[in-house]
Amino acid sequence: MIITKQGSDVYYIAEGTVVTPKGFQAAGVHAGLRYAKKDLGVIVCEVPASCAAVYTQSHFQAAPLKVTQQSIAVEQKLQAIIVNSACANACTGERGLKDAYEMRELCAEQFGLQPHLVAVASTGVIGEFLPMEKIRAGIKKLQPSHLQEDAVAFQTAILTTDTVMKKACYQTTIDGKTVTIGGAAKGSGMIHPNMATMLAFVTTDANISSSSLQDALRSITDVSFNQITVDGETSTNDMVVVMASGLAQNNELTPNHPEWPKFYEALKQTCEDLAKQIAKDGEGATKLIEVRVNGAATDEEAKRIAKKIVGSNLVKTAVYGADANWGRIIGAIGHADATVDPDHVDISLGNIVMLKGSEPQPFSEEAATAYLQHKEVVIEVNLHLGNGTGVAWGCDLTYDYVKINASYRT
């Protein structure tokens, strides 16, 4: 097993998945919603797990999200998550809601669970109904295990046109016990348009209450999943769910636990890792763009500016074209809703300083172009106003983005 120390006593587990934390099993099958690819997956926990979730802020929350919220509301516990790709079950009215409840029911039956311990997630085309016959038959085929290959099957089943699987696993030690966190995610790829949903599922064997887990997830989401953008769109189905089995047998984690920062850091690294994988695999993307903003009035404003830059079509096309065009970064900062002193801004691309105190600096275009041809590009901005810092991640805007999204659904 490849283990890499990440600082703060957090270790990266290269082969880790959602079944690496104690108590979790997974499966993924081809239920026939799509031609050949696996399209239905499940994560099951041996015990009712503490849980936390965050949901899309879209006004049009899809049916499965409503059902998941209902489930969690009962006793803040989950024991399974059932996920399908190909159909989002969004904008499907009463029938959609009924279908999502049935999906929950069937999953509960299959694994002998109470229905309110099951979360439901869907990703795919908006405005179409779930093919319930296929879902019913598919759920019966799900045979979760602790095996790596079943975790991979789950990772595959949740994808749409993502070009790569997204997973992460980190470990730390709490009360002398090894605590593991594993995650799987999908990003916004599209075969049929509208499949731009971000889903992430995180498992851990930490012993932690649902309320502490929810607090941690909410604040971590703000600096990880909420700081990525592929095209500025928010899906009707975005959701992140965490389940904690408690089987690591540490003393219950709360923010007052002396080793809370280690758990928090491990969960944050898991989420940030998954978020960056989603950004990097954005539709048509060839590069990951990381924007770091320092010296802002507040962290909130730093995050907002970083996201504005990384979301700018002009910055994204410039990175695609390896054009060291800092004027576009100025353009994006210029219309961010944040305090900016226009006379004291620094901008760098990697180690190449472009602007210092808002004065253009001489730089080698050749070196800048060479830097921008890397697969990961870092833009740094210092506003010299305060101590606010923020990071955001995105990808370049390419011909393929247009190609993927201009194609007919039919």
Next chain:
Amino acid sequence: MIITKQGSDVYYIAEGTVVTPKGFQAAGVHAGLRYAKKDLGVIVCEVPASCAAVYTQSHFQAAPLKVTQQSIAVEQKLQAIIVNSACANACTGERGLKDAYEMRELCAEQFGLQPHLVAVASTGVIGEFLPMEKIRAGIKKLQPSHLQEDAVAFQTAILTTDTVMKKACYQTTIDGKTVTIGGAAKGSGMIHPNMATMLAFVTTDANISSSSLQDALRSITDVSFNQITVDGETSTNDMVVVMASGLAQNNELTPNHPEWPKFYEALKQTCEDLAKQIAKDGEGATKLIEVRVNGAATDEEAKRIAKKIVGSNLVKTAVYGADANWGRIIGAIGHADATVDPDHVDISLGNIVMLKGSEPQPFSEEAATAYLQHKEVVIEVNLHLGNGTGVAWGCDLTYDYVKINASYRT
């Protein structure tokens, strides 16, 4: 002269330009800032004109905008506007400001005016200094006249990579006098990237105070220029300037004048016409998209939702691909900062109803695709919440947008 009645006693003048209103002359020359195209233009008024202006909300306001604000502050009058393309004179610090003042000075000298009666505008690359030798020589070559060809020379001189000139002219009658409004604008085309500036210059012979003109311009800008988007970017140099010579000799217009609504309507139509021309000629665009939102809680929210839809990369690529993908419109509405009842939304493309009361409606894909192949596409949304209405304009997102913006500056 082709004259078309527009309702409310407002007439469209097909051949009208900025020199059609009484008292205005224009010129455009090649000063050598660009290889061959005209790049320096001026509008001059016979008399000190009442004036109004609105400026970019970017934190990084370019030097010429600062100088123009200074000019207008003195006595709320303007007698000339000098404009160059190719260099934005933005992010150029003290030297840039000095250059903009010199440009104002030289223009005043050339036409025997007081410097504070001159407005300055620039559009082009950010972070480069104005080539002042060329500007000095160019200003000496400016010989404005009332001739149509000189208005066309001005219209050309302000363009960057716009593919067409933008102009509009409307007439109405106030106190039995013909009042004419003419306008010229440039949009966001790029040869060198960063040239994404929107400039509009409007002339009128109406007799109106600067303060009434400013009130009208501000409220009209909110429903015209501020409701277009090509790529969600705001330039450092955006500016709209109106000059009113008063030579139509109507009684002074104020909001209390009985025929104020006619003037307001004519100015609104001029601005809306220019705004739509800019949207239609967005970078790489093949289609104009108009989004009309009705039934919102307020006009403000209707405008916000309309702009969100028309600014969505996913909607823009779907229109480019003639894909009747209403799920993307739902996506855009879903994350608009506005009140939405997710169960009562109607969406139409032209006359084709896609969604009614948030229920998908059967429609002919063939008819929808055919409709989306038009050069002008209308998306209508009804939220059934209140009486708020708003319209926004934009364009499709195409391979050419990426091509234009991914190309190297050098």
